[in-house]
Amino acid sequence: MKVSKFGGTSVASAEQIRKVAAIVSSDPSRKIIVVSAPGKRFSEDEKVTDLLIRLADATLNNEDYEAELKEVVSRYEQIATELGLSDEITQSIENDLRGRLAAGYSDQSLFIDSIKASGEDNNAKLIAAYFTHIGMPAQYMCPKKAGLLVNDRPERVRALTEGYNKLAQLREVPGIIVFPGFFGFTKDGTLRTFNRGGSDITGSIVAAAVDAELYENFTDVDSVFAANPNIVDNPMAIKELTYREMRELAYAGFSVFHDEALMPAFLKSIPVCIKNTNNPSAPGTFIVKDRDHSNRPVIGIASDSGFSTLFVDKYLMNQEIGFGRKLLQILEDEEIPFEHTPSGIDNISVIIRSKFLNEENSERIVRRVKEELEADEVRLRTTDYSMVVLVGEGMRFTTGLAARAATAIAESGANIQMINQGSSEVSLVFGIDKKDEKIALKSLYKEFFSLIMI
Ligand SMILES: Nc1ncnc2c1ncn2[C@@H]1O[C@H](COP(=O)(O)OP(=O)(O)O)[C@@H](O)[C@H]1O
Numbered sequence: 001m002k003v004s005k006f007g008g009t010s011v012a013s014a015e016q017i018r019k020v021a022a023i024v025s026s027d028p029s030r031k032i033i034v035v036s037a038p039g040k041r042f043s044e045d046e047k048v049t050d051l052l053i054r055l056a057d058a059t060l061n062n063e064d065y066e067a068e069l070k071e072v073v074s075r076y077e078q079i080a081t082e083l084g085l086s087d088e089i090t091q092s093i094e095n096d097l098r099g100r101l102a103a104g105y106s107d108q109s110l111f112i113d114s115i116k117a118s119g120e121d122n123n124a125k126l127i128a129a130y131f132t133h134i135g136m137p138a139q140y141m142c143p144k145k146a147g148l149l150v151n152d153r154p155e156r157v158r159a160l161t162e163g164y165n166k167l168a169q170l171r172e173v174p175g176i177i178v179f180p181g182f183f184g185f186t187k188d189g190t191l192r193t194f195n196r197g198g199s200d201i202t203g204s205i206v207a208a209a210v211d212a213e214l215y216e217n218f219t220d221v222d223s224v225f226a227a228n229p230n231i232v233d234n235p236m237a238i239k240e241l242t243y244r245e246m247r248e249l250a251y252a253g254f255s256v257f258h259d260e261a262l263m264p265a266f267l268k269s270i271p272v273c274i275k276n277t278n279n280p281s282a283p284g285t286f287i288v289k290d291r292d293h294s295n296r297p298v299i300g301i302a303s304d305s306g307f308s309t310l311f312v313d314k315y316l317m318n319q320e321i322g323f324g325r326k327l328l329q330i331l332e333d334e335e336i337p338f339e340h341t342p343s344g345i346d347n348i349s350v351i352i353r354s355k356f357l358n359e360e361n362s363e364r365i366v367r368r369v370k371e372e373l374e375a376d377e378v379r380l381r382t383t384d385y386s387m388v389v390l391v392g393e394g395m396r397f398t399t400g401l402a403a404r405a406a407t408a409i410a411e412s413g414a415n416i417q418m419i420n421q422g423s424s425e426v427s428l429v430f431g432i433d434k435k436d437e438k439i440a441l442k443s444l445y446k447e448f449f450s451l452i453m454i
């Protein structure tokens with residue numbers, strides 16, 4: 001049995017949903033289909049999830065939201081009409097949305113989650129109706145009924161493996177199951193969404209729970225490429241990646257697959273295949289436990305922006321027992337995760353995602369570090385900072401690689417502000433100014449890939 005997830009671009013229009021139906025019907029082992037909300041039909045288009053966020057915001061601001069509501073409903077209406085479905089499905093989607101809007105809220109974030117989740121929920125209902133309409137026996141599956149359990153920490157929603165036993169019963173359901181991505185329910189029945197792009201996570205959880213032979217992730221590119229195709233022209237296609245490599249690349253900017261989506265599949269050793277809905281015969285990229293990495297030390301280069309650095313300097317810091325713990329405790333008190341901690345004998349930098357910082361907590365952190373740790377110098381640099389990351393299982397067996405990478409970045413004119421070789425040696429991270437991100441990435445790509453045949 002395969003679990004096949006279709007992303008926003010794969011279910012953005014009637015034409016795309018017809019392709020999905022053809023893919024599903026071509027392989028009887030594609031039994032569980034996880035779907036996103038309709039995504040972008042063209043580059044300037046808006047995803048339904050973004051329209052829904054605007055709708056939720058308008059409601060919370062006590063504004064008239066009819067225009068926003070109409071925009072969402074008309075996206076489904078157009079799809080349903082073009083697929084030859086009756087008005088009934090559009091009417092039920094509108095009723096569902098009006099019900100969610102009228103339900104009231106004790107907590108704004110729960111309200112926003114409920115509105116956001118309607119994007120996938122209603123699309124799953126529509127797609128199940130279409131499959132049935134064209135003679136493919138299918139049913140919509142509610143994640144609550146199926147047992148997709150999540151924790152109740154709103155800032156970090158994660159699936160609970162306790163739900164897996166119930167989810168495993170999906171194996172016994174006859175016909176095709178259309179499962180909405182992006183959300184689950186806490187033990188007390190509260191709906192919570194994963195982070196943006198989280199339908200990939202749903203697919204992985206369901207695949208792990210039912211012990212799928214394969215988790216297919218259908219998107220709009222033929223494969224994962226060695227660099228972001230929006231930055232590097234015609235990057236090399238990757239045939240095979242390990243879970244670790246994909247996790248590092250997804251974390252560092254390969255938005256094609258959610259970095260949190262690997263863990264459920266990894267724990268059950270379920271292979272993952274990234275494939276193209278618009279070209280399903282292309283082999284795609286396989287994500288597996290092990291691969292032969294002897295001929296290529298670096299498999300991909302990713303980059304991401306939106307980082308800040310907290311720099312702390314104190315004479316004889318290396319001799320002060322507990323300094324690092326106390327510093328990280330201050331961040332923990334603020335519920336702020338950290339990404340990297342490059343350090344010297346008298347100083348340490350903590351790299352933080354800027355989205356976790358605001359004026360208030362930034363001021364508090366700097367003050368506490370100065371006062372409580374008696375630091376000589378504390379600087380919180382919140383101007384945009386980027387990470388460029390080289391990833392490959394073969395890197396740890398290759399000498400001179402860091403020097404080659406540093407030279408390539410220097411030749412691009414970018415100034416390296418931080419280097420961090422992960423202890424696993426699967427990744428090598430360079431911190432640079434955001435303005436230099438693209439040029440450094442291109443230069444690294446040229447160094448490590450341009451002379452290699454695919
Ligand atoms: N290294 C990469 N390889 C392939 N695609 C990438 C890479 N980095 C970024 N992308 C982008 O990821 C996009 C697919 O992800 P996403 O938009 O989330 O798809 P979906 O709508 O299917 O969930 C591609 O269109 C591509 O622009």
Ligand SMILES: N[C@@H](CC(=O)OP(=O)(O)O)C(=O)O
Nearest residue numbers: 007008036049196197198199
């Ligand atoms: N629709 C949600 C979840 C998701 O996974 O979407 P997509 O498959 O389009 O990345 C979002 O936009 O975040």
